[in-house]
Amino acid sequence: MNNLIEHLNPINANIISIMLIISISILLNKSFKNNIKKEIEIPKIDLTPAQVSSLVFGNMKFVKSLTATLLYLSEMKNINLNISTKDFSIDFLTDKNLEEPEKYLLTFFKSINSKNITSKDILRERKSAPDDFNKSMQKYFDLVEKSLYAKNLKKKNNIKIPMLIILIALMYLIVALILTYYKGFLALIVIPLSLILSFNQTKKIFEKTPQGEKLQVEYLKFVEDFENKKSDKSSLTTKDIINLIALDAKSEHIESILKLNPLIDSSKCNTLFETNNFIFADKKSR
Numbered sequence: 038m039n040n041l042i043e044h045l046n047p048i049n050a051n052i053i054s055i056m057l058i059i060s061i062s063i064l065l066n067k068s069f070k071n072n073i074k075k076e077i078e079i080p081k082i083d084l085t086p087a088q089v090s091s092l093v094f095g096n097m098k099f100v101k102s103l104t105a106t107l108l109y110l111s112e113m114k115n116i117n118l119n120i121s122t123k124d125f126s127i128d129f130l131t132d133k134n135l136e137e138p139e140k141y142l143l144t145f146f147k148s149i150n151s152k153n154i155t156s157k158d159i160l161r162e163r164k165s166a167p168d169d170f171n172k173s174m175q176k177y178f179d180l181v182e183k184s185l186y187a188k189n190l191k192k193k194n195n196i197k198i199p200m201l202i203i204l205i206a207l208m209y210l211i212v213a214l215i216l217t218y219y220k221g222f223l224a225l226i227v228i229p230l231s232l233i234l235s236f237n238q239t240k241k242i243f244e245k246t247p248q249g250e251k252l253q254v255e256y257l258k259f260v261e262d263f264e265n266k267k268s269d270k271s272s273l274t275t276k277d278i279i280n281l282i283a284l285d286a287k288s289e290h291i292e293s294i295l296k297l298n299p300l301i302d303s304s305k306c307n308t309l310f311e312t313n314n315f316i317f318a319d320k321k322s323r
Contacts, residue, residue, distance in 0.1 A: 050221020054213070057227045061209055064202065065230060068237050082188060082252065085109060085136060086283035087181045092190055092245070093253050096178045098285045100318050104310045105283035108301065110139065112275055120305040124156040124312055138180040145173045156312045163316060174317070190249035199238040206234040260284045263294075270294055275301065282306070 086105035090098050107127070111118035115135060117128035129147060132140045146154055149162050163170040185191040209231040216224035245253065259280075262268040264287055273281075278294055278301060288307075295303035 045216070045219040045221070047220040047222075050216040050219045051223045054216050054221045054223035054227060057209055057213065057216075057224065058230070061206070061227060061230045061234060064205070065234055065237075068202070068234060082190070082248075084188075085139060085181075086279050087138060087178075088185055088188075088190075089256060089280050090283040090285075091178070091181045092185055092249060093256050093284060096182075098283070099178060100310065100314050101285050102178075102181075102283050103317060104306075104313050105279050106139065106142070107309060107313075108279045108282065108306070109276075110135075110143070112279065115139070115143070118309075120302075120308050122304075122308060125309055126153060126155040128153045136184055138177055138184055141180055142177050145177065156316060160316050185249070189246050190252060192244070192246050192249075196242050199241045202238045203235050206231040206238070209234075256280075256284060260286050264290050270297060273298075282310075 084092070086109045087102045090102035090105070096102075107116070107118055107125075110116045113134070115130055115132060117130060119126045119128070127146065129143060129152060132143050135143070146159070149158050182191060186193060209227055213224040213227035213231065217228075259268075263270075263273075263281060270293075273294060275298060278291070278298055281294075282291060291306070292303045295301050295306060
């Protein structure tokens, strides 16, 4: 490498730059060819709030996802959800007609107390055995993600090839900077191309199926229309509202629609979220 640098001059640097431009252009062409997707129709897919949240955000909004899931389980009559001004309790009814992730979640909660639990019980369990508690919750979210694979909305991506190409792109970037220093100004073209290639391959690591991507866009549009008052609020079902909570719609808009819905009390919904936030996200609870 040192010997090569010693012999660099503007002519040699530009010749090497041209070779880099050709090779990275080939990689970019192949990369973007794989991005071309055919227009597809999405069949009617019934998703739980946790699946909706996982599809759109991964596990980034897990407290909103859990809050919406408890409301969903209550709506489905799998639990009785009793919410006071400061905490909540859960009476277990049935796990029939539930998907595997929600069955697992209820089984985990039942392991704390078989008939009913309170938010204080959950908090106590997390404090007494934080590692086991966090592993159990992580398994729940892993099951949610796995269920999206089964519905052909997410796919397990082989990250080895994208990671290798990202490393190659970064090597191109470093060489281009060296060549530019030695007045190989054609290497300036390589710099944005290597960044574009890196970005494109990074997207592939988190890539969804075409159905998943299209459904994600529809959910984001659903939230956007709701927050911009483009949707008919009177036509929203309880399930729609629970999905909006899972999709992290703005609190003030959620509160406004909850006032029109007799089945979900806005103050109780806030208590449920704040309590969950304290149990599952607040460092003081860990």
